[in-house]
Amino acid sequence: xxxxxxxxxxxxxxxxxxxxxxxxxxxxxxxxxxxxxxxxxxxxxxxxxxxxxxxxxxxxxxxxxxxxxxxxxxxxxxxxxxxxxxxxxxxxxxxxxxxxxxxxxxxxxxxxxxxxxxxxxxxxxxxxxxxxxxxxxxxxxxxxxxxxxxxxxxxxxxxxxxxxxxxxxxxxxxxxxxxxxxxxxxxxxxxxxxxxxxxxxxxxxxxxxxxxxxxxxxxxxxxxxxxxxxxxxxxxxxxxxxxxxxxxxxxxxxxxxxxxxxxxxxxxxxxxxxxxxxxxxxxxxxxxxxxxxxxxxxxxxxxxxxxxxxxxxxxxxxxxx
Numbered sequence: 001x002x003x004x005x006x007x008x009x010x011x012x013x014x015x016x017x018x019x020x021x022x023x024x025x026x027x028x029x030x031x032x033x034x035x036x037x038x039x040x041x042x043x044x045x046x047x048x049x050x051x052x053x054x055x056x057x058x059x060x061x062x063x064x065x066x067x068x069x070x071x072x073x074x075x076x077x078x079x080x081x082x083x084x085x086x087x088x089x090x091x092x093x094x095x096x097x098x099x100x101x102x103x104x105x106x107x108x109x110x111x112x113x114x115x116x117x118x119x120x121x122x123x124x125x126x127x128x129x130x131x132x133x134x135x136x137x138x139x140x141x142x143x144x145x146x147x148x149x150x151x152x153x154x155x156x157x158x159x160x161x162x163x164x165x166x167x168x169x170x171x172x173x174x175x176x177x178x179x180x181x182x183x184x185x186x187x188x189x190x191x192x193x194x195x196x197x198x199x200x201x202x203x204x205x206x207x208x209x210x211x212x213x214x215x216x217x218x219x220x221x222x223x224x225x226x227x228x229x230x231x232x233x234x235x236x237x238x239x240x241x242x243x244x245x246x247x248x249x250x251x252x253x254x255x256x257x258x259x260x261x262x263x264x265x266x267x268x269x270x271x272x273x274x275x276x277x278x279x280x281x282x283x284x285x286x287x288x289x290x291x292x293x294x295x296x297x298x299x300x301x302x303x304x305x306x307x308x309x310x311x312x313x314x315x316x317x318x319x320x321x
Contacts, residue, residue, distance in 0.1 A: 059174075068226065136313060154235040214289055
């Protein structure tokens, strides 16, 4: 990874006073979306070392989870919950955001079908069915609105935050019977996603890291991604449009897919039914089980670095799903 991208991953500009205060004390904070009453909570994730991936004897383990290795992660904040439709739709729906969007940005075209499949939208339900491109464009819009650089987590950051210091298959241990306390999955979801933060959080105050909707990361999917991970802030930087790493499992998954180390790769089949012509860069018509949460590096990039990041990561790989 180039030094430039290391800078971006670790994170200079802040204009939000709450975020500035939080940066000085590295504490939880509420970020309000300017011009609205909508806010979201960010939790401080103190960096450190952990074992990325899973041991050979972990139940349900897949080949792409190893060999496990020790890596070090820098400080960052992570959303306490998955991004909700209440947040995402302020960007996606021009009627909800009366301020012009920055030059060079666009809003997604409204989908022609109900991507929620009737499972719920307003009132705290997780945003879903967006492509990784859509999730990244939301981050770019949020940066323009708040002056704070937010992005998707790397797969390593996500796993580190999910584990919350645990070395076991799940953040709470290895007893799958305990999953119902923390996650909406095959056994208790009723085949649908649920409002965020209804179950117990992990030890670092993060809700729904397991189950509900699975979550986009920044990484290119590579079966050897864990094996080839760098020792510090690993990131498998995108080199092609497909595929990307998704973490956490979803409401229809069985327990093994919810393990902290489990990795899913994005699939173009999710976009096969897209009613928009040409195929939309924003939505996956057959993926109501995919959403995202955001992170904020403790060390923020300069405006120039942030702009270059979004240009490279979004525009260069616009076709990724």
